[in-house]
Amino acid sequence: MTTMRSLLFASAVALSVAVSAPAFAASDVPAVASYQQVTDSYSFPLGDLRITALSDGTVPQDLYKLLIGTSHSHTDQMLDKEFLESPVEASINAFLVQSSNHTILVDTGSGDLFGPGNGGKLLDSLASIGVKADEVTDILITHIHTDHTGGLVRNGQPAFPNATVFVGAPDLKFFLDPSNARKTGYAEQYFDEAAKTIGVYEKLGKVKTFGEGETILPGITTSLHPGHTPGSAFFTVTSKDQSMTFIGDVIHVAAVQFPDPDVTIVYDVKPEDAASVRKETFSDLAKRRELVAAPHLPFPGVGYIRAEGAGSFSWHPLEYRNRAGQ
Template identity: 55%
Template sequence: MAVRSFMLLTLVLGLFATGSVFAAEPFSPGITQQRQGVDTYAFKIGDVRVTALSDGSVPQDLHKLLHGISDDEIDSRLAYAYQTNPVEVSINAFLLEIGDRLALVDTGSGELFGPGFGGNLIDSLHSAGFKADDVTDVLLTHVHSDHMGGLTREGQMVFRNATVHVGKPDMDFFLDRKNAERSGYDMHYFNQAIQIMTPYVDAGKIDAFDKSTEILPGVTAALHPGHTPGSAFFRLESKGQSVTFIGDIIHVAAVQLPDPSVTIAYDVDPDKAIAVRSKAFSTFARQSELVAVPHMPFPGVGHIRKAREGYDWVPINYGNRDSR
């Protein structure tokens, strides 16, 4: 397995899903990215208020990341989606208000990418009316830098009152440096995991699950290994409504929705990642399941729909009013 580069740590997603025809000429929008500041978007699933929180965004070079597809085809698919390489990628987290519990799905990149590249989660959390000490549970979709990096700051726990729920296979894999040599996966991932997760391990704050289980009222965790050994979905159900937080089974919507066989450099097991992605896309499209995705354009919530070629993305309908 090729060694991953430190500069390419954040997983990639295209900004919009596409149909089945791709433009031949690259599209150059000439748009300069601007800092938006804090950003939140809230909606209800039954009795549960869910708030998407922006950690920021980062640029990603898909030519260096994607496998199983040529650069020309990448550019063609991006052009059809009115994008160019490198693409600007959102880092999204999600807050769940469940009775007296406040659960955070993923924590963004924290300090790991440096100033200007993510690290805005706490500001967005404050904008939503909460502080880090209010969080009772952190649900990690997997142990990668842009999902668990926000757990600590300067070596100290950020969410001091929270239990961290995470797939046990990820803890077993990433907290043992010997697995870097065994797997060929870059040692940097193991060093970061140990750095970020150890304060919570030492404090007895880790709930590592190894099977499908209800970890909070109405929230079920299920393992879907491939991208990482302990990658997990979290499905929230309330009053007949549901949303599934799917982690990084998809990284580049404009490319992988039409062709789920395209993998990314960050997949620990690319073949399993393809299988998980293909099955999940089919299931979500058939069941019309609402999904929340870490790297779709903010807020990263919508539906995966069957298309003539593969699948496409339908973002959640925007609303901005008091709803009784």
């Protein structure tokens, strides 16, 4: 979607220049060409609900350093099929679910914790659709990693002062106990950052935990899928006869992990379990033709999974619409 907008924008600029000037002077060309983006959102209906994908930005990922269970050549072969090469650009997507009574965020992006220019665009994306931070009533956290909880805070204070935060009980227990870094060998930074983000809301009594199969809000049920983190959660949202599932970090790199779901990533707390969850999830969602939303697939990160045989899968983005009417 962003690429399409960029192409249309570029075409408009080219036409304007052709009409207003006899030639493209060398002095008019930027010294260094760069990607220029605006805040991104994409909204669509789900029954009586309005769902909006929101961009928090993108970050580069060096797959040679991050992926487990693959060789550089195998990774390159899969990337080449999608006209990509390492490093790849990973989207950081958050999602908004609006009903008559609730304004719900699913994940919050990275906030300021990845440094300038890397993520941190969620509040701007919300503002672009007319939603203020203090209007958010609930926040659903798929798991406690910085690129999902970093946006909870701003300058050390709650960025969403009126929101209740929902998170899987195993994740809160794990990440708010820094001794688990030593016990498991998982990087200390995740525990430090958890204390600075969701820990702020926990101290204020604004965090509610959940287990398997709970209805936490009208039309929203949970399921736990430990592997990527101990309390990684899915949220299935239903309105009328329509539903979709927010699947968190079951998938990071579409070009690699759809065709080969056994490939894991260093962010997984338990890589083998994460791979098992991915294969089971893809198979189930493909069989049910369920609409899914994923935080790190190319924006807007909403679409369908199809089984391709021999344990391989493919991704099919939601049909894009930009017109009036239903």
